[in-house]
Amino acid sequence: xxxxxxxxxxxxxxxxxxxxxxxxxxxxxxxxxxxxxxxxxxxxxxxxxxxxxxxxxxxxxxxxxxxxxxxxxxxxxxxxxxxxxxxxxxxxxxxxxxxxxxxxxxxxxxxxxxxxxxxxxxxxxxxxxxxxxxxxxxxxxxxxxxxxxxxxxxxxxxxxxxxxxxxxxxxxxxxxxxxxxxxxxxxxxxxxxxxxxxxxxxxxxxxxxxxxxxxxxxxxxxxxxxxxxxxxxxxxxxxxxxxxxxxxxxxxxxxxxxxxxxxxxxxxxxxxxxxxxxxxxxxxxxxxxxxxxxxxxxxxxxxxxxxxxxxxxxxxxxxxxxxxxxxxxxxxxxxxxxxxxxxxxxxxxxxxxxxxxxxxxxxxxxxxxxxxxxxxxxxxxxxxxxxxxxxxxxxxxxxxxxxxxxxxxxxxxxxxxxxxxxxxxxxxxxxxxxxxxxxxxxxxxxxxxxxxxxxxxxx
Numbered sequence: 417x418x419x420x421x422x423x424x425x426x427x428x429x430x431x432x433x434x435x436x437x438x439x440x441x442x443x444x445x446x447x448x449x450x451x452x453x454x455x456x457x458x459x460x461x462x463x464x465x466x467x468x469x470x471x472x473x474x475x476x477x478x479x480x481x482x483x484x485x486x487x488x489x490x491x492x493x494x495x496x497x498x499x500x501x502x503x504x505x506x507x508x509x510x511x512x513x514x515x516x517x518x519x520x521x522x523x524x525x526x527x528x529x530x531x532x533x534x535x536x537x538x539x540x541x542x543x544x545x546x547x548x549x550x551x552x553x554x555x556x557x558x559x560x561x562x563x564x565x566x567x568x569x570x571x572x573x574x575x576x577x578x579x580x581x582x583x584x585x586x587x588x589x590x591x592x593x594x595x596x597x598x599x600x601x602x603x604x605x606x607x608x609x610x611x612x613x614x615x616x617x618x619x620x621x622x623x624x625x626x627x628x629x630x631x632x633x634x635x636x637x638x639x640x641x642x643x644x645x646x647x648x649x650x651x652x653x654x655x656x657x658x659x660x661x662x663x664x665x666x667x668x669x670x671x672x673x674x675x676x677x678x679x680x681x682x683x684x685x686x687x688x689x690x691x692x693x694x695x696x697x698x699x700x701x702x703x704x705x706x707x708x709x710x711x712x713x714x715x716x717x718x719x720x721x722x723x724x725x726x727x728x729x730x731x732x733x734x735x736x737x738x739x740x741x742x743x744x745x746x747x748x749x750x751x752x753x754x755x756x757x758x759x760x761x762x763x764x765x766x767x768x769x770x771x772x773x774x775x776x777x778x779x780x781x782x783x784x785x786x787x788x789x790x791x792x793x794x795x796x797x798x799x800x801x802x803x804x805x806x807x808x809x810x811x812x813x814x815x816x817x818x819x820x821x822x823x824x825x826x827x828x829x830x831x832x833x834x835x836x837x838x839x840x841x842x843x844x845x846x847x848x849x850x851x852x853x854x855x856x857x858x859x860x861x862x863x864x865x866x867x868x869x870x871x872x873x874x875x
Contacts, residue, residue: 441702442493442614442616442617442620442702443616444493444539444540444541445541446614446616447491447492447493447540447541448512448541450490450491450609451491451503451511451512453609454491454503454605454606454609455503455505455511456505457605458503458505458564458566458605459505459564460505460506461505461562461563461564462505462562462563462564462565462566462600463502463503463504463558463559463562463564463565463566463596464502464503464565464566464567464602465500465501465502465503465565465566465567465579465602466485466487466488466491466492466500466501466503466567466568466602467485467488467499467500467501467568467572467575468484468485468488468494468496468497468498468499468500468501469482469483469484469485469488469497470497470498470572470574471497471498481662482497483703484496484497484703486610486703486794486795486799487568487602487603487606487610488501489703489794490606490609490610490794491503491606492514492540492542493540494514494516494531494536494540495531496516496517496530496531498516498517498548499514499515499516499517499548500514500515500548500551500555500575501513501514502514502515502555502558504558504562507558509543509544510542510543510544511543512541512542512543512544513542513543513544513545513546513558514533514536514540514542514544514545514546515545515546515547515548515550515551515554515555516530516531516532516533516536516545516547516548517530517531517532517547517548518530518532518533518547518548518549519532533545533546533547551578552578552581552582555582556582556585556586559582559586559595559596560586560594560595561594562596563596563597563598564596564597564598564599564600565579565596565598565599565600566600566601566602566605567579567599567600567601567602568601568602568603569599569601583595583596603799606799607799607800607801608800608801610793610794610798610799610800611791611793611798611799611800611815612812612814612815613793613814613815613816613848614814617704617793618814618816618848620701620702620704621704621705621706621792621793621816621846621848621857622857623701624661624664624698624699624700624701624704624705624706625699625706625708625846625857625858626860627655627656627659627661627699627701627706628656628664628697628698628699628706628707628708628858629708629858629860629861630655630659631651631652631653631655631656631697631699632652632695632697632708632710632861633861633871634651634652634654634655635648635649635651635652635669635695635697636710636712636868636871636872637651637875638651639687639693639695639712639714640687640714640715640875641687641688641689641714641715642686642687643686643687644683644684644685644686644687645669645670645671645674645682645683645684645685645686645687645693646669646683646684648669648687648693648695649667649669649683652667652669652695652697653667656699659699660701661699661700661701662699662700663697663698663699663700664697664698664699664700664705664706664707664796665697665698665705665707665796666681667683667695667696667697668680668681668683668694668695668696668697668709669683669693669694669695669697670683670693670694670695670696670840671685671686671687671688671691671692671693671694671714672685672688672691672692672838673827673837673838673840674694674840675692675693675694675711675824675839675840675841675842676824676825676826676827676838676839676840677840678785678786678824687714688714689714689715690713690714690715690719691713691714692711692712692713692714692718692722692839692840692841693711693712693713693714694709694710694711694840694841694842695708695709695710695711696708696709696842696844698796703794704793704794705792705793705794705795705796705798706792706846706857706858707792707796707818707820707844707846708844708845708846708858708861709820709822709842709843709844710843710844710861710863710868711726711729711840711841711842711843712868712872713868713869713872716869716872716873716875717869718865718869721835721836721839722839722841723865724764725760725764725823725825725836725839725841726841726865727760727865728756728757728760728761728764728823729757729821729822729823729841729842729843730843730863730864730865731756731760732752732753732754732756732757732760732821733753733819733820733821733843733844733845733863735752735753735755735756736749736750736752736753736788736789736819736821737749737819737845737847737854737856738752739751739752740811740817740819740847740849740853740854741811741849741850741852741853741854742810742811742812742813742849742850742851742852743810743811744810744811745807745808745809745810745811746802746808746809746810746811746817747802747808748808749788749789749817749819750787750788750789753788753819753821754775754780754784754788755771755775756821757780757783757784757821757823758771758774758775758780759771761774761780761783761823762774764836765832766783766825766832766836767779767780767782767783782829783823783824783825784821784822784823784824785824786820786822788819788820788821789817789818789819789820789844789847790817790818791815791816791817792816792817792818792846793816798816800815811849812849813849813850813851814848814849815848815849816846816847816848816849816857817846817847817849818844818845818846818847819844819845819847820842820843820844820845821842821843822840822841822842822843823839823840823841824839824840824841825837825838825839825840826838843863845857845858845859845863846858
C-alpha cells in the first residue's frame with residue numbers, strides 16, 4: 417500500500433468552472449467534417465444510411481423521453497425522430513441528404529413545431545432534404561448503381577425491412593445488376609471515428625463532468641441516516657436537470673449491502689447509521705455522458721473495516737489511472753487495479769495465500785467480478801474496439817475512458833468474518849488521455865477518505 421499512497425499526490429482535485437451552454441455546442445463545420453471523413457473511408461461507390469432513433473412509447477399515447485441515436489447525432493446533430501441520413505459520396509447534386517418530417521400543423525399542435533426540410537439545409541448543413549414520406553420514392557434511385565451499402569443491421573427491424581424493400585424494388589425495376597452487392601456494418605468505420613474526441617467534444621464532456629460533480633456533492637449533503645435512497649436520487653436529479661442536463665443512466669444509490677449488487681436499481685431502502693452509501697451516477701449534456709462513483713459513510717465516519725477496504729480500492733484506482741497514458745494498452749489499468757486489489761485482500765485476510773495465486777486462479781473475482789473501466793462519450797459504455805488484432809488496444813490522445821475498480825463482499829459470504837460482510841465499494845472517475853499523460857475530468861469530487869469525512873462533517 418506504500419506505493420499507492422505516494423501516487424496520490426498526483427491526483428489532487430482541480431475544480432473546473434463550467435462554461436456557458438451556448439459556447440459548448442458543436443458547430444455545423446464539425447458535423448460536416450465527420451461526414452466527409454466517413455465518406456472518404458467508405459469510398460465513392462458506397463452509400464451510407466443512418467436512421468434516427470424512433471420514438472418509443474411507454475404506454476398508450478405516453479412516450480418515453482426522446483433520446484437521439486448516438487451515431488445519427490454524431491453525423492447530423494439533428495434532434496428529431498422520423499429521419500434518415502443518406503451519405504452519397506460523389507453525388508453531383510449533393511452528397512449529404514436528409515429525409516425528415518415536414519411541417520404538419522395538425523401534428524405540431526400536439527407535439528410542437530418540426531424543423532422541416534428547409535431548416536435542415538439552412539441550419540444543419542445538409543446538401544438536400546426531402547420529406548420522410550417520400551423516402552420510398554426517392555432513396556432507391558439514389559442507391560441504384562452503388563456497390564456497397566453501409567448500415568446498422570439488426571438495430572431497428574422496421575428500418576431493416578424498409579431497406580430490404582428498396583433492394584427488392586431495384587431488382588424488379590432493373591432486373592438485377594445495379595443493386596449493391598455488399599452490405600457492410602457501419603460500425604466498423606464510424607465507431608473508430610467516435611473513439612477520438614475533438615476539442616469541442618472534450619469541452620462538452622468536461623461540462624457534463626462538472627454537472628455530475630455538483631450532483632454528487634449535493635447527494636453527499638443529503639445522505640444522512642433515516643433518509644431513503646430515493647431521496648438522495650432526487651437530489652442528484654435536481655442538480656442535473658437544473659443545469660440543463662439529463663441523467664446519463666438511471667442512478668445507482670445503494671446503501672449498505674445493496675452496494676454488493678453491481679447494477680442495483682431499486683433505490684428504495686432506508687439509509688442506516690454505520691452503513692456505506694455507494695452512488696454511481698452521471699449527467700448527459702447534449703448527448704455527451706459523464707459517469708462518477710463514490711462510496712462514503714452515511715454517518716460521516718468510516719468504520720475500521722470499511723476504511724481498510726476503501727483504502728485498497730482507492731489505491732487500486734490510483735494505480736490504474738497512472739496506466740492511462742499514450743502507448744499503454746487499454747487493459748493495463750485493469751491489470752494494475754487487480755494487482756493492488758489482490759494484494760489488499762490477501763493482507764486483510766479475505767483471501768488466503770498471496771496475490772500471485774489469487775490472480776492466477778481468479779479467486780479475487782469473488783470480490784471484484786467486473787472490469788476496471790470502459791470507453792466514454794456519446795454513450796456511457798461508448799463504442800470502439802477494446803482489442804485490435806487480438807491485443808489490448810493502445811491508448812492514444814483524445815480517447816476518454818472510466819476507471820472504476822471496486823470490492824464487493826457478499827452479505828452471505830461465510831468464508832470471511834461477519835465484520836466484512838455486506839461491504840460494497842466502488843470509486844469511478846472519467847479520464848481523458850492527453851499527449852503526455854491524462855486528465856481526470858471528475859477529480860473535483862473528493863475520494864480520499866479524510867477529505868470525504870471532512871466534507872461530511874460540515875453537513
